[in-house]
Structures are given as C-alpha cells and as structure tokens.
Amino acid sequence: MRLTAENLTHSCGKNPYSCLSDPPKRANNTRIKYLLYQSFWALLDWLYPPACCCCGKPYARICRSCLAEIQPLQEPICDICGLKLAAAGTCLQCRSASRSYRALRSYARYKGVLRKALHHLKYGNDIALGEILARPLGSMLETLCWEIDFIVPVPAGIAHRKNRGYNQSGLLALPVALQIGKPYRTDILFKTGSNRTQVGLSYTERWQNVHAVFSADPRKVANRKVLVLDDIRTSGATMEACAKVLMENGASQVFGLTLAQAFVD
Ligand SMILES: [Zn+2]
Numbered sequence: 001m002r003l004t005a006e007n008l009t010h011s012c013g014k015n016p017y018s019c020l021s022d023p024p025k026r027a028n029n030t031r032i033k034y035l036l037y038q039s040f041w042a043l044l045d046w047l048y049p050p051a052c053c054c055c056g057k058p059y060a061r062i063c064r065s066c067l068a069e070i071q072p073l074q075e076p077i078c079d080i081c082g083l084k085l086a087a088a089g090t091c092l093q094c095r096s097a098s099r100s101y102r103a104l105r106s107y108a109r110y111k112g113v114l115r116k117a118l119h120h121l122k123y124g125n126d127i128a129l130g131e132i133l134a135r136p137l138g139s140m141l142e143t144l145c146w147e148i149d150f151i152v153p154v155p156a157g158i159a160h161r162k163n164r165g166y167n168q169s170g171l172l173a174l175p176v177a178l179q180i181g182k183p184y185r186t187d188i189l190f191k192t193g194s195n196r197t198q199v200g201l202s203y204t205e206r207w208q209n210v211h212a213v214f215s216a217d218p219r220k221v222a223n224r225k226v227l228v229l230d231d232i233r234t235s236g237a238t239m240e241a242c243a244k245v246l247m248e249n250g251a252s253q254v255f256g257l258t259l260a261q262a263f264v265d
C-alpha cells in the first residue's frame with residue numbers, strides 16, 4: 001500500500017502526533033510495554049514539567065500547535081528511494097543503479113519545527129523528545145506493510161557515544177519497536193570505522209565518507225528481514241551503506257525509515 005497523508009492516520013482519524021488515546025490495535029503484551037514506556041516519560045514530565053522545545057510553551061515537550069506543523073511527505077514518490085517524483089514510479093537513479101535496500105521512506109521534511117526538535121534531540125540532550133517524535137513512525141509502518149523481523153538503529157561511533165552519551169537514532173527506534181511489537185536490536189549493526197560529519201559535504205563526498213564504516217554480525221542477520229531506522233536522511237548514503245553491509249552478511253531484505261528527509265537541492 002502506498003503512503004499518503006490520507007491513510008497515515010489512526011483509526012480515530014487524527015494525525016498520529018495528536019492522538020495519544022488510541023494507539024493502533026496490538027497484542028496486549030505489546031500494547032502494555034508501549035504504554036509503560038510512554039508512562040515513564042509522562043511521569044518524568046510530571047516530576048520535571050517541560051517546555052515546548054520550539055516555542056517555549058509550558059507543560060509539553062512539543063506543544064500541539066508546533067506538532068501540527070509537522071506534516072507527512074506527499075506522493076508521488078519513487079517506489080524504492082522515496083524521493084519526490086512528478087509521477088508515480090521509479091526514479092532515474094534507482095533505475096540506473098541498484099540499491100541495497102528494498103525501500104527507503106521518510107516521514108516529513110527536515111525543516112521548521114521538525115528541524116528544531118531534532119536539533120534539540122541530537123545536540124541538546126533533550127532525550128525525552130525521542131518518544132514523542134517517533135509516534136507517527138509506527139502508524140507509517142502499519143501502512144507500508146513491510147515484513148520485518150527486527151528494528152536496528154543506525155549505530156553511532158565510539159566518539160559520538162563518548163561525547164553525547166546516547167544515540168538519537170536509538171531513541172527513535174526503541175519506541176517504534178515497542179509500538180509495532182518487533183524486537184529492537186543493537187547487537188547486529190555496528191559502526192566500526194570513523195567518518196567525519198556529513199554536514200557540508202557534497203553528494204559524492206557523502207557516499208565516499210560512509211563507505212566501509214559499518215559492519216554487521218552474520219550469525220544474527222542471516223536470512224532475516226531488517227528495518228534500519230535513522231533520524232535524518234540527506235543523500236541516502238548512510239542508509240545505503242548500512243543496507244549494503246547487512247545484505248553482504250546474509251540479510252534477506254533491508255528496509256530503511258527516517259523521521260526526516262533533508263533535500264539535496
Ligand atoms: Zn510549541
């Protein structure tokens with residue numbers, strides 16, 4: 001099924017960001033785990049009342065009016081890489097060069113509120129934002145109907161983990177895994193090399209920068225269908241590099257999902 005703004009809603013018809021009371025129907029134990037996870041963050045909000053990371057309004061990590069500004073990407077998009085197209089189909093690049101991933105999708109454009117919120121999550125130690133920002137991704141996966149065995153975050157390097165103490169992709173991937181009832185795994189895909197930041201690099205430089213940076217455990221990935229989750233997709237180079245190493249180590253299929261899509265204009 002194709003992703004459209006119309007079908008990316010909960011059963012109540014609301015935008016997934018604004019609907020907390022009616023999560024998608026799940027097995028009871030899955031639903032309970034997710035509700036417990038949400039309750040943990042709600043308890044922290046009660047103990048330490050937050051302010052909206054975008055407008056400063058009190059008592060919300062991101063207020064309702066700011067969340068309403070984050071709108072899902074619209075079709076038509078490329079069947080494989082998910083980039084905007086004039087008409088439905090496969091883009092020229094995906095037709096001329098094979099992709100290691102089966103499909104790559106993003107939720108919303110990297111701008112405005114989403115850009116600011118992800119900046120807080122990534123650089124501002126505002127880790128509670130992960131749970132709220134990840135909410136629409138579970139609904140999105142239901143709509144996409146991808147068959148997956150587990151979810152892995154794009155791993156962070158050792159230097160990154162030492163400096164920040166957390167991986168922002170993991171803070172998004174864990175609540176998504178709880179939402180859809182799939183295992184969250186950090187013991188499969190690793191960042192073993194070091195690359196410089198992707199910011200400011202050209203399209204070609206991004207591809208070269210992430211080449212051979214990742215590794216995967218063949219014993220755990222063989223014949224499995226993997227969803228790789230990241231915060232932002234720019235050129236798609238990071239997702240391609242992750243998918244390539246997973247496929248080389250025996251994965252049967254790799255899908256990619258990012259919260260935001262930054263366009264290379
Ligand atoms: Zn706000």
Ligand SMILES: [Zn+2]
Nearest residue numbers: 078081091094
């Ligand atoms: Zn494409």
